Amino acid sequence: MTDVMIGVLGIGGLFALMILRTPVAFAMLLTGFFGVWWMDGLRRASAILFTETYSSVSNYNLIVVPMFVLLGNIASEAGFSRALYDAAHAWVGRFRGGLASASVIGCAAFSAVSGSSVATAVTIGRVALPEMKRFGYASGLATGAVAAGGTLGFLIPPSTGFVIYAILTEESIGRLFMAGILPGLLMSVLFIVAIWVVTWRDPSRGPRGEAVPFAQRFALFLKAAPLLAVILVSIGGIYLGMFTPVEASGIGAGLVILLALATGKLNRFAFTKAVGDTVKTSAMLYMIVVGANVLNPFLAITDIPAALGHMLTAFGLGPYGTLVVILLSYVVLGMFLDGLAMLVVTIPIYYPVILGLGFDPIWFGVVAVIVIEMGMITPPVGLNVFVVRGVAGDVPLATVFAGVVPFLIAMIVTLLAIIAVPGIALWIPDSMFG
Template identity: 75%
Template structure:
């Protein structure tokens, strides 16, 4: 049996394990360990398992993950998300669909502290959905805006997706964080334009809110000032070269904890609960990275990535045609797998192909993350849709999926712009790192 054929069987077995609801980390561990055993023997498989596990958990760069998760958990428990939402509503609430636009802006701002699409969607959803229901917003627009806005947590730094991509490809976390800012703002604007179009076509779907005075707007904005200051300091510190991403994550987490205690918005019990949630989430992400780092050496042994690259380039589609084919694969996988699973399973195979075609690896990381974001709101998996459903239990799933459809179209427009104008993703990292 050739190594490549064994690799194909292993990938089929991996998907079979995932269909049987095996956690993605353990599915990759099983396939990687036993595949290496078959190719190189038990001693080699054991050595890979031990060395890759140690190198993963001792990787200093991964400290970014628990620190930023802790930052988001504390901010959520302290109720800072409400301040972000109120500030956004004060400025855009008077426009058609203003409450939904405020939800998207709140998601964008909270994404800058959470790094998670699920955490962003559920945190802002708990605040925004009852308000939109009270003011008579259509269920589709309300839930669609929150589900789509939540995906920004996977793109706007500190994105967990970028951290994992950086570890898998040995690219700079700082460059990837900077690369996600302008695309994140672009999608935020496109989402708000989408809301405005929906509200103009059907004014009952997204009625206007009250027009606040400048004094009221400034007062509402002041409640979000502490958290916005942390965002500017941590992310701005990376851009200015004051902090590394690891240092920025630690500074941000420490500042949010101090602010939360100083404002008496959280107590020791709340902090302890935030720490426990951080440990659970971080342990899951670390296990996924361990599984990926056990699977990837096996795939390299099978020569499957090279064979895949030869097959794709053999179609004669050219650089962009091959890229489109890869992205279509992500769209299909997004209907069945969650974002992190897609990232760790596909990047090791597609990355050598894409870089071999001459595409910038940082730019490709942004493109991949945007496509994975789309998978978070596409049926039948649509993780963010299920998350929003927990906060809007009276809204049918079909209504939520219909509600996110216009936002999917907006994401397609954003993806096309990023592909056609790579500088949208590369301007900030190139200016930062020269």
């Protein structure tokens, strides 16, 4: 049996384990360990397991994960996320579809502190969905806006998706963070355009809210301003070169804790819960990195990435034709796997192919994250859809999936724009890092 065939069997076993609901981290770890054992013996497999586990958990750059997760959890427990939504609601709620637009704006703002798609959808959904229901919004538009808006947490920095991509490819976390800013803003604008189109065709789906006096709007903006200031300090500090992403994560988490304590919005119970949730999320992400780093040597030994590159080249599709094939494979995988699983399983295989085709790896990181985001709102998995449906309670799952269709179109438009104009993703990091 050839090495490539062993690799194919290993990947098949990996998917079989995930279909059997084995956590993705352990599925990768088991596949990598036993695959290397089969090919190079137990001693080599044991050495890889121990060395990769240590090097993964001791990776200095991974500190950004627990720090930014803690930042988002503290902001949520202290009620700062509600302040973001209330401010957005006050400014745009009086327009047709305004509450749905406020949900998208709230998701975009909270994404800049949470870095998590699911956390963003849950946090804003708990605040926004009852309000939209009270004002008579169509269930599909309301839940669709929150589910799609939540995906911004995977794109707008500090994105856990970019952190994992950077660890797997040894690219710069700072460059990836900066590359996600303009695409994230573009997608947010297109989501609001999608809401406008839906409510223009049927105004009853998103009635106008009550007009809020300017003084009250300004007061609500000031209430949200401290958290916005934390976002500007964290992300702006990276842009200005004042500190690294790791330092930015620590400064952001420290500032939001001080802010919560100073305003009296953080008691011992809320702080304990935020820390506990941070530990759980961080442990899961660290295990995924460990699993990926144990799987990667197995894939390298079997020459799967090289074989895939040769196969795609043999098709004669050219760079962009090959890129289309890769992106379509993400669409198919998105029907069965969640976002992080897709990222950690595919990047070690596709990354060498992308480099061989001459594409910018930072640009591809943004493209891959957007396609993975699409998988978060498409059936049958659609993790964000299930999460939002759980928050909404009485809305049928089919209604939520139907509601995300206009936003899915907006995501496709964003993806095509970035493929056609790579500068949308690369202009900021190139201007910063040269």
